[in-house]
Structure formats: C-alpha cells, structure tokens
Amino acid sequence: MTSEQHVSLYPELDEASLTQFAAALRSGDTAHLSPARAGEVTRALSVLTFAQVQVPGEGGVKLAGALWRHTGNRPRPAIVMPAPWTDFGWLVYAVQATRFALKGYHVLAYTPRGFGLAQFGGASGGEVEVAGPLDVADGRAALTYLIDQVKGPVTKTGFLGDSYGSGISQLVAAHDPRVDAVAALSTWGDLGEAFYENSTRHVESVRLLRQAAQRARLSARTEQAFDDVLADRNVEETLEWARERSPYTYVDLLNGRPVAVFYANAWHETLFPANQALRTFTALTGPRRIDLSIGDHSGPEMSGMIGLPNRIWADAHRWFDHHLKGEPNGIATEGRVLGQIMWNEELELRDDWGAVTETTDRLYLTSTAVSGDGRGRHERDGGLAEKPETGWTSEFRVGTDTPATVADKILETGNQEMAGNPKVYPTHDIDRADAAVWVTGGYPSGARLRGIPRLHLTYTSTHASSTFVAHLFDVGPDGSAHIVTHAPFTRLDHSPGRPVSVDVEFQATGYDIPADHRLMLVLDTVDPFYGDANAPGGTITVTSPADDPSHLDLPLG
Structure with missing residues (x-):
C-alpha cells in the first residue's frame, strides 16, 4: 500500500x-x-x-x-x-x-x-x-x-x-x-x-x-x-x-x-x-x-x-x-x-x-462570436450559431491547465453545489492560447437542457495521440459561469496533421439556463481529474469542413 x-x-x-x-x-x-x-x-x-x-x-x-x-x-x-x-x-x-x-x-x-x-x-x-x-x-x-x-x-x-x-x-x-x-x-x-x-x-x-x-x-x-x-x-x-x-x-x-x-x-x-x-x-x-x-x-x-x-x-x-x-x-x-x-x-x-429529451437544438461551431452586447466575451472566441460556417480553423496549445476544470476538488465541490454554492468560473481568465472557446448569444427566455449533449467536430493533432476536455458553461452577463456538464476525450491513433472527425457525449444533465445567459463551449487539454495522452509542445486545431460541419447538439425538454 x-x-x-x-x-x-x-x-x-x-x-x-x-x-x-x-x-x-x-x-x-x-x-x-x-x-x-x-x-x-x-x-x-x-x-x-x-x-x-x-x-x-x-x-x-x-x-x-x-x-x-x-x-x-x-x-x-x-x-x-x-x-x-x-x-x-x-x-x-x-x-x-x-x-x-x-x-x-x-x-x-x-x-x-x-x-x-x-x-x-x-x-x-x-x-x-x-x-x-x-x-x-x-x-x-x-x-x-x-x-x-x-x-x-x-x-x-x-x-x-x-x-x-x-x-x-x-x-x-x-x-x-x-x-x-x-x-x-x-x-x-x-x-x-x-x-x-x-x-x-x-x-x-x-x-x-x-x-x-x-x-x-x-x-x-x-x-x-x-x-x-x-x-x-x-x-x-x-x-x-x-x-x-x-x-x-x-x-x-x-x-x-x-x-x-x-x-x-x-x-x-x-x-x-x-x-x-x-x-x-x-x-x-x-x-x-x-x-x-x-x-x-x-x-x-x-x-x-x-x-x-x-x-x-x-x-x-x-x-x-x-x-x-x-x-x-x-x-x-x-x-x-x-x-x-x-x-x-x-x-x-x-x-x-x-422521454427526458423532447427536442434537439443543433448549434454550429463558427469562427466569429455571435452578435450580442459583448460583455464577458473575448476577441478570439468563436460562436455557436444556427447556421454552419466552414473553412475556419481554431488552434490551441496542449499541456497547460486553464480555469475550465471539472471541479475544484472531487466530492467537496459537489457538496457545495448541494448547499446552494456552485463553483463560479471566471471565463475571462481562460487563456485562449491554451483553449478554444465558442459562445451563443443570450437566451432571451432561457433554455431547459434535459439529456445528453453531443459534440461533433473535426480536428487535427500535431502528435499521434491527443486528449481534450470539453466543458459546457452557463455564462451570466458579467462573464461569470457555472458548469453545466463536461466530457473528456482521448484518441491514440492519429496520423499527425491529418483531420479526424469525432463524436463526444457529454455527461447527462438537467439544467435550466436563465434568461439572458449564454452557453459557452470550452476545449482544453489538461484537467486534474484525468490522465492525458498529449505530447509536450503540440497543438490541436479544430476546423469545420464544408461536407461535415462541426456542431453541438443540445437536448431540450
């Protein structure tokens, strides 16, 4: 022992x-x-x-x-x-x-x-x-x-x-x-x-x-x-x-x-x-x-x-x-x-x-953030939009943790959630060189997420193996956020530099997004909860081919 x-x-x-x-x-x-x-x-x-x-x-x-x-x-x-x-x-x-x-x-x-x-x-x-x-x-x-x-x-x-x-x-x-x-x-x-x-x-x-x-x-x-x-x-x-x-x-x-x-x-x-x-x-x-x-x-x-x-x-x-x-x-x-x-x-x-999920809302990953008042936004953020936009790329470095983490500490963060004190994430502090970020516009009447969100995207890695962690955040008008759900993903058989399309299931969720809040999708490569397969000094590049646009499916109920 x-x-x-x-x-x-x-x-x-x-x-x-x-x-x-x-x-x-x-x-x-x-x-x-x-x-x-x-x-x-x-x-x-x-x-x-x-x-x-x-x-x-x-x-x-x-x-x-x-x-x-x-x-x-x-x-x-x-x-x-x-x-x-x-x-x-x-x-x-x-x-x-x-x-x-x-x-x-x-x-x-x-x-x-x-x-x-x-x-x-x-x-x-x-x-x-x-x-x-x-x-x-x-x-x-x-x-x-x-x-x-x-x-x-x-x-x-x-x-x-x-x-x-x-x-x-x-x-x-x-x-x-x-x-x-x-x-x-x-x-x-x-x-x-x-x-x-x-x-x-x-x-x-x-x-x-x-x-x-x-x-x-x-x-x-x-x-x-x-x-x-x-x-x-x-x-x-x-x-x-x-x-x-x-x-x-x-x-x-x-x-x-x-x-x-x-x-x-x-x-x-x-x-x-x-x-x-x-x-x-x-x-x-x-x-x-x-x-x-x-x-x-x-x-x-x-x-x-x-x-x-x-x-x-x-x-x-x-x-x-x-x-x-x-x-x-x-x-x-x-x-x-x-x-x-x-x-x-x-x-x-x-x-x-x-019966938990009644409909699915498909949002496409785009190169430019959707329209809005600009608060809590970063110039490098992409958008989550109703129509696809193809031909763009978003590159970020591997090997560095960001404030986009699953939790501060296993068990304890969840106990704080139960007490009405969910972890607050400072989305401004996420270094966009170490993460890729996409955001929606504000939901005028909010949204009811019910079920398993699914992410489909195309990416390349500079090395033969890669890990990323996808997070979904509920972001308030001031840029502070709460985590909705997340999913880790690892692939061990890349041809370096060659695009691969993947489908990732987030963990199931039952979450009400308040009115005027936005959803934020963050991909980074390091989280204390998970082992990663990234080689030092590499990058991951996300793209959206014309015949297979990258998208996020949100379950609504």
Missing part, C-alpha cells in the same frame, strides 16, 4: 452520531441520542433483537455485520446491505437499517471483505477485491446466513447498497435467484467506462479510491488494477478485470427474472459518472427507476444516513415496500426517471429516460 493521505468518501458524515446510535442499539441506553433517534431505538428494541454478528463469507472469511431480527414465526421480507467503500463499514447503515426493521423487515448489514475497523463495528477478514467473484459469493453467503438466523419464512429479499455496496448488490442480484429487488445508490453500471471514459483515464477517481482505502487491505490484483490505470499501462487487461465487476455485463441475468432495480446518481458525479449508469439502466427491461440529483458521489443521500429527511432514502424505502411487501404506494406507476434540476431544485418525473 502506498503512503498517500487518507481521505473519506463520506466527509460530511457524522461519525459520532452513528457510533452512539449503534451503541444504543446494543445496550438500550438512549440517553446520548436526540429524541427522534432515541424513539427509533426504543421502538425497535421492543419488537426485535439487535446483535453484532460475524457473517461467514466465502472461503471461511468472517465479515463484520449487524442483524436486526424480528421475533416470532410470521413470514417477513428481508434486506441485505453491503457497506460502502469506507472504514465505517456497516455502521453507515445503522439508522436506515433500523427504519427498515421498524417497517417489518429482517435486516442484515455487513462490511465487505478487507474493510472495517474495530471502533466502527469490527473489521472483516479477507482482502478488497472491488466487487469481484469473492464479493459476490460473500453477498450470497450473507443472504443465506440471514435466512438461517430468522424464525419463520422469508417472503422476498432485497439488496441495498451505497457506492461500493451498490455494485455488490447488483452483482449478487444478477447471480442469486433469491433476490427480488435492488436499491443501488451512487452506483456504477460499467466500471470500465467509469475508469476509461472516452478512452480517458479517470486518474483522480482511482487516486481517491486508494486514499479512502488506506486502512483497508487491498488484494494484489486490486493494487495492480489501480496502479495500471495511474501508470497508463495494461489497458485491455484492466478493462477485462472491470468487465467482470460491471452489472452491465450481467444485465440479461437481471432481466431474466426480472429483478426490480432502483438507481440513484448525481448529475455531477465524478467517481462513477452518470452516463455509464444510465446505459445499464436503459438496458434493464424489468421494473426500474432512477433518481438524478444535484451534487457528487454519495452526497445527495448522505444526510439520510444519520436520519435526516432525505428524498433518495425515502424512495428506496418506497421501492422495497412496493416490490418486497406489495404496498400500492405509486412508485411503480409515477415514472421511471426523477430529475432534480439545477439550480432551481425542481423535481421532474418522466416516464422513462427516452
């Missing part, structure tokens, strides 16, 4: 409140809890037993866990909750597991192999395999253990996980016919795409995963996979490793029964970007739903982990209440897609992902 600084994927989580809540479940002493949490513990202990347990996993490995078990022989549904990528282990779920138990479920929460500390409910044996076959076998063994521990028949079963636990939950559901429903929060569908989006390495995501697992025990194969991403080697081998750990690989198994699958993700998710989860979601043919929110990884659901009101956890409860208990609560018929719109926080329900 390296000596990188330890960080947490849950920086806002109140460790003390969770520890005190679990202690009250063990002892019955609620003196240190708030009245609301004390009431939950008292009610739970009056109808069930709580115990910390050692769950027998695959190969004799013992997994730290906690069991909420009802007395009596009444048939009941059951839920298994594999913990996230954190030292807290099963403790993260203490409050929500208690709430499920109060509604009549047997519940088992456990810490996946290789994770956990004694002060947080115990350490699990084994090594971290990143949702590999051993983790799937552990999940199946945990379900068997739960069924064996309770009295009376188990009617239906569900798996719920946040982050790491969400991937394990989907994979167990695909391989175990006993699982009827899944709730996967801040999840992944295709781990390979999450690590290599548009052939671009997500180096900051991998660094964060390693830093957050400093106290865990990573297997040698896990260490190798992380090292290979960071060192830019063995790409095909890593993609095969990721394929085995991707729910998308097993979507036919999920559809075959079918399993009822609930997803929750953030528009600005930086660890597992939304598009790869949406691709899996849209491939599902059984009951499904996805909630998309403002923020970054695990941020939107974090408040619910300590018992505060939380829309995502409320929907997860409704999902299981309907699919495991048969309650007619409306979640099966009200729409498969729920989007929280930046920045007005309005909630929009749509029948399915295909």
Whole structure:
C-alpha cells in the first residue's frame, strides 16, 4: 500500500452520531441520542433483537455485520446491505437499517471483505477485491446466513447498497435467484467506462479510491488494477478485470427474472459518472427507476444516513415496500426517471429516460462570436450559431491547465453545489492560447437542457495521440459561469496533421439556463481529474469542413 493521505468518501458524515446510535442499539441506553433517534431505538428494541454478528463469507472469511431480527414465526421480507467503500463499514447503515426493521423487515448489514475497523463495528477478514467473484459469493453467503438466523419464512429479499455496496448488490442480484429487488445508490453500471471514459483515464477517481482505502487491505490484483490505470499501462487487461465487476455485463441475468432495480446518481458525479449508469439502466427491461440529483458521489443521500429527511432514502424505502411487501404506494406507476434540476431544485418525473429529451437544438461551431452586447466575451472566441460556417480553423496549445476544470476538488465541490454554492468560473481568465472557446448569444427566455449533449467536430493533432476536455458553461452577463456538464476525450491513433472527425457525449444533465445567459463551449487539454495522452509542445486545431460541419447538439425538454 502506498503512503498517500487518507481521505473519506463520506466527509460530511457524522461519525459520532452513528457510533452512539449503534451503541444504543446494543445496550438500550438512549440517553446520548436526540429524541427522534432515541424513539427509533426504543421502538425497535421492543419488537426485535439487535446483535453484532460475524457473517461467514466465502472461503471461511468472517465479515463484520449487524442483524436486526424480528421475533416470532410470521413470514417477513428481508434486506441485505453491503457497506460502502469506507472504514465505517456497516455502521453507515445503522439508522436506515433500523427504519427498515421498524417497517417489518429482517435486516442484515455487513462490511465487505478487507474493510472495517474495530471502533466502527469490527473489521472483516479477507482482502478488497472491488466487487469481484469473492464479493459476490460473500453477498450470497450473507443472504443465506440471514435466512438461517430468522424464525419463520422469508417472503422476498432485497439488496441495498451505497457506492461500493451498490455494485455488490447488483452483482449478487444478477447471480442469486433469491433476490427480488435492488436499491443501488451512487452506483456504477460499467466500471470500465467509469475508469476509461472516452478512452480517458479517470486518474483522480482511482487516486481517491486508494486514499479512502488506506486502512483497508487491498488484494494484489486490486493494487495492480489501480496502479495500471495511474501508470497508463495494461489497458485491455484492466478493462477485462472491470468487465467482470460491471452489472452491465450481467444485465440479461437481471432481466431474466426480472429483478426490480432502483438507481440513484448525481448529475455531477465524478467517481462513477452518470452516463455509464444510465446505459445499464436503459438496458434493464424489468421494473426500474432512477433518481438524478444535484451534487457528487454519495452526497445527495448522505444526510439520510444519520436520519435526516432525505428524498433518495425515502424512495428506496418506497421501492422495497412496493416490490418486497406489495404496498400500492405509486412508485411503480409515477415514472421511471426523477430529475432534480439545477439550480432551481425542481423535481421532474418522466416516464422513462427516452422521454427526458423532447427536442434537439443543433448549434454550429463558427469562427466569429455571435452578435450580442459583448460583455464577458473575448476577441478570439468563436460562436455557436444556427447556421454552419466552414473553412475556419481554431488552434490551441496542449499541456497547460486553464480555469475550465471539472471541479475544484472531487466530492467537496459537489457538496457545495448541494448547499446552494456552485463553483463560479471566471471565463475571462481562460487563456485562449491554451483553449478554444465558442459562445451563443443570450437566451432571451432561457433554455431547459434535459439529456445528453453531443459534440461533433473535426480536428487535427500535431502528435499521434491527443486528449481534450470539453466543458459546457452557463455564462451570466458579467462573464461569470457555472458548469453545466463536461466530457473528456482521448484518441491514440492519429496520423499527425491529418483531420479526424469525432463524436463526444457529454455527461447527462438537467439544467435550466436563465434568461439572458449564454452557453459557452470550452476545449482544453489538461484537467486534474484525468490522465492525458498529449505530447509536450503540440497543438490541436479544430476546423469545420464544408461536407461535415462541426456542431453541438443540445437536448431540450
């Protein structure tokens, strides 16, 4: 293991409140809890037993866990909750597991192999395999253990996980016919795409995963996979490793029964970007739903982990209440897609992902900025216009970062977004020698972006490989901006100087552009979140051939 600084994927989580809540479940002493949490513990202990347990996993490995078990022989549904990528282990779920138990479920929460500390409910044996076959076998063994521990028949079963636990939950559901429903929060569908989006390495995501697992025990194969991403080697081998750990690989198994699958993700998710989860979601043919929110990884659901009101956890409860208990609560018929719109926080329900985008507006990249009042504009900026303009070129240097970045810091910038303080970008400070910029005129009545923007452009590179990052910004009249969405792109097989046409999907978005604001497209070549394939001293030149004009397709709804 390296000596990188330890960080947490849950920086806002109140460790003390969770520890005190679990202690009250063990002892019955609620003196240190708030009245609301004390009431939950008292009610739970009056109808069930709580115990910390050692769950027998695959190969004799013992997994730290906690069991909420009802007395009596009444048939009941059951839920298994594999913990996230954190030292807290099963403790993260203490409050929500208690709430499920109060509604009549047997519940088992456990810490996946290789994770956990004694002060947080115990350490699990084994090594971290990143949702590999051993983790799937552990999940199946945990379900068997739960069924064996309770009295009376188990009617239906569900798996719920946040982050790491969400991937394990989907994979167990695909391989175990006993699982009827899944709730996967801040999840992944295709781990390979999450690590290599548009052939671009997500180096900051991998660094964060390693830093957050400093106290865990990573297997040698896990260490190798992380090292290979960071060192830019063995790409095909890593993609095969990721394929085995991707729910998308097993979507036919999920559809075959079918399993009822609930997803929750953030528009600005930086660890597992939304598009790869949406691709899996849209491939599902059984009951499904996805909630998309403002923020970054695990941020939107974090408040619910300590018992505060939380829309995502409320929907997860409704999902299981309907699919495991048969309650007619409306979640099966009200729409498969729920989007929280930046920045007005309005909630929009749509029948399915295909109904999110109603029309597409095509804007062409031009050499000259469109007409307007000139504020916040630069003389080298091109335009985004309704009619094509061809024959122009826009050249910029590679190798220098600009203020057009994905975020200041993974997770933390998203948490600021949730608090109503999105990052402000100074578009004046983007050096046009290191970036290419195109802007629209002001939108008199604003615009409603809904779906996946797509960029088609032709460019040349002075070297055989290239990377650029495309950003879409919402720019106010004073030139300050907020990020709407972005996409990295890498090509490794150029003929230097020869034009190549490419299509780039931005990450999905639900964004309202205010009246009189403009959209800005920025291409640069360096971002701390990504590895780049640019050779020093090179340039990228964008153009727009007459027979294939460069353009941006904006999804509107």
